[in-house]
Every structure is written in structure tokens, then in C-alpha cells.
Amino acid sequence: MSRTTVAQILRSSNSPGSATVKGWVRTKRDSKAFSFIEINDGSSLANLQIIVDATIDGYETSVHSLRTGASIAVEGEVVASQGKQKWEMQAASLMVLGNSDEDYPLQKKGHSPEFLRSIAHLRPRTNLFGAVFRMRSRMAYAIHNFFQQRGFVYVHTPIITASDCEGAGEMFRVTTLDGKTLDKSPDEDFFGKPAYLTVSGQLEGETFACALSNIYTFGPTFRAENSHTSRHASEFWMIEPEMAFCDLQEDMALAEEMIKYLVSDALENCAEDLEFLGKFVDKGLLERLKFVATRDFERISYTDAVELLLKSDKKFEYKVEYGHNLQSEHERYLTEEHFKCPVTVYDYPVEIKPFYMRRNDDEKTVAAMDLLVPGIGEIVGGSQREERLDVLRANIKHHDLSEEEYYWYVDLRRYGSVPHAGFGLGFERLLMFVTGVSNIRDVIPFPRVPGSAEF
RNA sequence: UCCUCAGUAGCUCAGCGGUAGAGCGGGUGGCUGUUAACCACUAGGUCGUUGGUUCGAACCCAACCUGAGGAGCCA
Secondary structure, rough: OOOHHHHHHHOOOOOEEEEEOOOOOEEEEEEOOOOEEEEEEEOOOEEEEEEEEOOOOOOHHOOOOOOOOOEEEEEEEEEOOOOOOOEEEEEEEEEEEEEEOOOOOOOOOOOOOOHHHOOOOOOOOHHHHHHHHHHHHHHHHHHHHHHHHOOOOOOOOOOOOOOOOOOOOOEEEEOOOOOOOOOOOHHHHHOOOOEEOOOOHHHHHHHHHHHHOOEEEEEEEEEEOOOOOOOOOOOEEEEEEEEEOOOHHHHHHHHHHHHHHHHHHHHHHHHHHHHHHHHHOOOHHHHHHHHHOOOOOOOHHHHHHHHHHHHHOOOOOOOOOOOOOHHHHHHHHHHHHOOOOOOEEEEEHHHHHHOOOOOOOOOOEEEEEEEEEOOOOOEEEEEEEEOHHHHHHHHHHEEEOOOOOOHHHHHHHHHHOOOEEEEEEEEEHHHHHHHHOOOHHHOOOOOEEEEEOOO
């Protein structure tokens, strides 16, 4: 008989009749005449309760010695439960596929996220991580839906790249030189020049936007920053749409629309997992998500934001000053205390932003934007790109970059240049926002952070 | 890179200068449909590491390691 998932059984409205389920034992309660076994196969948060009478074949040898974590296959009749769940299974036969050693580390009680991180190979078997990673999968799917429905083309930008800097942080070097040859010149290395893991697919994305109009990337990126916070990882996934014939206004509108779309999709399709997360991880989660899905976001220029911060009674650890980046505490004040909703801050001072952002007519600011959300801070960063050849060239020079290195990027401005814009969305930051999980290491299957690349 | 806090049983923690403890988990047995089941018994620890102070250190001091939180950088 083919396998029925736990989710299929639990969600059926009529009695499903006889079925075979396979999964892992979450808990077992023995009585003299029978045992209750709860199994989970990851198809849903909830477990299926199975009643095994002691009269069943092999009860003494198999069921009695069954431990938490064991994998089993059970065939039986699904019947209405006398307990608090709707359905349960009366086992006709039970097969132990693999018992679990007695030192199985997952108990039938709450564990700290730090401990679970140390057993990242087993943590998807917990309610929390099952919920988080089902949602991660759903959100990835929803991201593709969002862009595909709008006619965006999915582009795979390279993971190994030779163009350095881009102003997006420290890079990991990729090399085949070993301990003996490490002092050799990069000319003799695998690619004939220094190569790195990408920190962003944006520049390559722009080349495709300048041909296919609307594109997006969705893939891993790497930053060798030595940052120790709950919001940074060395390897993370990023979504980067890029649109030709597009200005900053349309760019901001797309970012806001996207966040709303993803939050709505989660509410619609991850109800069971969200209910769990709202109960055990973040009490205000559902309320916040519903709020974000329905309410308009705020927008404020950098200049106005600075003024607003200066006028506020709030005491900040760091001074608010025009021309400086907004500190985390400033961003959080805007989104969490002042507006109490997602806020897009736009038109930043030219000095604090990278070379490719479009200079505004005031000559003091660039057409850049950051979308801030409560609890996380910056979740999206984007800009309209500089499409004017002479201005871009001057910027490259001003930032001490080599125009030769970026000849292909400059070429886009020589052959049919168009206004274009895009943004980057940190996938894990989105997941933190949508799941209420407060540490980035708990929304990525195997986190890589400075000093740690286990599993 | 900087600042702060924490490392005691498999897990969560108490003990804070005088012979190492609890709950949960594990093992064994019992049990009336249980649901983080219940009851009884039981095994389990170089108290993160290395030095120092002391008659005596899990406890005081120093350095280091690991983890967490925050800052910066960013997504």
C-alpha cells in the first residue's frame, strides 16, 4: 500500500479508512495493554497518534523497545479519536525501519536554540525548525511566483566573480593555490587573476535588465565581514530584481508590493506553522503580519528623517547628523516607535553610497532607498542606477575604482543606456520577519558565521 | 574589530571558600485512553581550558577557548 502523509490524514474531513504512514517517533506512552505512539513525517506540524495493542505481532520485541527518534511504518485503520485530536490510527501492523540509539538528543521538551544549532543535522525534526523550513520553502516559491506573474526573467548570476569591491563588503577569495604556492602571483592562479565569491549579483543583473527589461536573481551570496550579530551570516541568500525603464519611485513601489505579497502568501499558506510560531516564538507575530499585509507603508526622505530624529525626544546613544548613515537605533526608532510600520527612507547623501547610484538633480543626494521593518531594521536596499555615461565615469574615478575593470558595466551606458533601478532583499531577513525568529542562524539550514562552518 | 554577559550530568538550571544537587531525558519494573502521561527504583559529572591565590577552589584572580547579546559594516 502506498504511503499516506500525516498531513493528508489529519486534514481529511471524512474518515480516510485504512492507510500506511511512515515517519519518525516523536513520543511514546506505554500502558500495560497498549502503547500510544506519535509520529511525524514533516508534512505538517501536528503528529499522528497511533494506538498499538500489545496483542500485535512482535509487540514485545519491536514496539516495546522503540525509542524517540526511531523511524517506523504503520499500517492500520484511521478512526475518530477518543482524545483531543480528530483522527488517530489503530495499528494493524508496525514495522521498525530504524530504531534510535538511547542517546538521541531531542527530548519531549523545549530546547534552547543554541543547543539545537549544535545539532543542526537533527534540528529539522523539531516543531520549531520544521515550521521555519517549511516556511522557507514556501517563501522561495512565493518569490518566484511574484516575479514570474509580473513577467520578470530569472537570471543566474555567477557565484565566482573576478570583479571585486562593489562597495558591498569583504570578499572570500577563491583559489587553487595551496600552502606551497600561495605566494605566487594571481596570474598563475586558476582563473589567471584574483577571483572571489560574489557579494551581489547586481552588476551582472543590470546587464540582463538592459536586454530583457525586467529580471531578478535569487541565489547565495557571501560576505567575509567579521560581524557577530543575530542579523548577519557569512553565506546568505539574496533576491535582486533589476528593471529597465524604471525610476526610484517605481522601484520603491515594487519593493513594498513584494513585501506585502510575501506576507500575504505566508498568512494564506502557512497558517498552521504561523500559529505555532505566534504561540511559542513571537506573541505579536500574526497581528504584525496582518497589519503589514493590509496597511500602506510610510515613505520619508533621508533629509526629513534626519530632521524628524533630531526633533524627537528620544535619547540616542549615537548623535543624529546629516551626512552620516542612520544608526541601527535610528532606523529602529523610525519603524518601531515613530511610524510603527514598515518605512522606506530614500534620497541619501551621495558621500555614503556606492558609485553606481544615480545622482539626483540637487547634486547632494542619490536616488537610493532602504526599506525598514519593525524588529529587523533594514530588509531591502536599492537604488536607481546612474545611466549617464559621464556621471558614472566621474563616480568610478571618485571612488578610486578602475574603469578598465568595469568596462562592461560602463558599456551599458554607451550602447542604448536607459534609466533603470533595482534592489536587494535579504532572504533570511525576510524569513526572520515572517517567522518571528530572532536569530538569522535559525532560518538557514546550516549557518555559516565567522569561526563556524559546521556540517 | 570593539563592548557586555555566560560556560556545573545528555538537556534546562541551582549551588558562589569546607565531601557535587534538582527537574527533564536514559535504563529497569509497574500502570485503568494517554497526549511535555503517571508511580517506584536506578545509572550518570577531571564543575570550559591553563595557570595563580588559599590549609582548602565549581565558587576568588589572570589569560585563553567556546557560546550569546549589542556596536560597526551591511542584506
